[in-house]
Amino acid sequence: MQTSAVMELNNRVGAFELDSMARGHEQVYSDEDLLRYCARGETSALEELTRRYQAPLYRFLMRMMGSADDAEEAVLDVFMRVWQNAGRFQFRARVATWLYRIAVNIARDAHSRRKSRPQEAWIEERQLETLAVGSAEEEALHLLEREDQARRLQRALARLHPNDRLLLVLYYLEDRNYEEIQAITELSYTVLKTRLARARRRLRDILEADH
């Protein structure tokens, strides 16, 4: 009787949630644990993984793709791929690195699909406008200046080659160290340093020309 009750509970809430109850809610699962549960078909584990990574991945994809709609669709694709391929993950790299690598691939695929689209679509005005909303009067000037700088940087990023953009976003925006960027991009240290410096020079040239 007790066994059937446990089985019924197991079917209803899933092994991940049962395990959570057993461990207590203060227990923090590692990304690797969550991925193992995903491989067993536990949607609650995917939900937790999504909660952890949706914001950084969305921010990253937003900078890479330039459009909120495209970035949202790409984030959904990232987690769908995670769900479908969780069982194949070899645990040689960090889960976060794997997620970013999937995101990079999706962004590259999207870029190659929309090459014909006009570059104006790249600039996302909506989120920049929100900066001024609700800001105090005395800060308005400062915010406008910030907004202008952000807009210029967005424009400059849009004009960069996607490979240059990827390295700069990972380095400056995501604040990733060289080892992590190497793992995501699969570049050697020397090549990464050279390309990052070159990308920075190109960005600087574009910004100077736009000034």
Added chain:
Amino acid sequence: MKCRDFDENLMDWVAGKLPEPLAAAMSEHSRVCASCARLEAEERGLRLRWQSLPDPGAPPDLWLRLSARLEQKPARRWRFALRPVWMTGATLAAAASLTLVVWLRLQAPPTARVDAPRPAVQQTAASVDEGRVVQMISDMQSLPDPDRDDVLAGSEHYRKDMRILLAGGPGR
């Protein structure tokens, strides 16, 4: 420190990723080198620009949309799962048909397979009446051995050949 080394380490220095002795050397070089000091100012300005980019936060209702997609997925998986069954069935049916055709061909009567009449020389021992063969062998056994001398001596041909041979003519 040379300007080239300064330029190489500039990004990491401004990002605060360099170890202290190297960071101090960078700082000292920037103090005495005007062109490198300008590069440092540019890099710090660039960092400020990156920081000016607003954080878009998390996309709204992402998990709801994701779980909706996950619910759609099993139906698609079910269709994909059926595909191999159909393919396997079709392959088995094709193989069974081929086997049936080959078997029917092998079972068909020989007349149906050979159009032209076969020459007599192609008749094999298997098609000869067995009783007749036994009779032929027993008849042959009752005949004298043609190689025996007494048989040869009684032969008309043998005597004629011997005379030719003794007279110095050509043999048989």
